[in-house]
């Protein structure tokens with residue numbers, strides 16, 4: 001199996017906003033199982049073959065040197081759960097003493113279950129993109145209402161079992177109405193609230209994407 005480290009196309013040394021209350025580094029994995037028209041990381045999600053891999057050694061060196069100032073690592077994408085060898089990458093981070101948070105669109109509950117079984121991830125931030133019937137338009141036709149409901153229902157079951165390990169969020173993209181957001185909120189298990197994120201349109205007229213802007217080279221992190 002290919003190492004997940006060969007799919008790391010971005011690394012942000014310090015972020016204060018990706019893990020609430022934590023000084024976190026952020027690892028960006030390429031590839032995604034959705035094609036959302038509102039995506040900010042579209043090069044990373046769909047064209048990562050045009051991007052440079054950030055060397056594992058450079059990231060590990062940085063995290064080792066800065067362990068006193070970095071509280072943990074956020075793994076995001078793209079969609080991290082589709083990356084082969086993801087659990088090994090997380091184990092490597094844990095060996096460095098780094099707790100891990102992971103972002104996900106919730107379409108691979110089987111992967112979340114495996115990571116929970118091994119207690120590899122401290123927190124999952126899962127996107128609920130909107131009401132199930134709007135998933136086709138929200139995800140560029142990649143995800144049917146039935147598939148969205150089936151997968152997210154499984155994620156909600158996991159959240160009931162591990163309530164401290166999940167938070168849910170929604171981005172208020174233009175196609176969503178207030179009623180849509182309320183409907184999406186109604187899916188959540190009791191005790192959970194849906195964190196609302198304001199939508200900022202991606203700057204597609206520029207070659208540079210958010211993920212590229214946040215990317216640092218192996219030399220920089222070494």
Ligand code: SF4
Nearest residue numbers: 032034035036039078
């Ligand atoms: S799930 Fe996230 S990374 Fe994937 S296409 Fe949608 S917005 Fe982009």
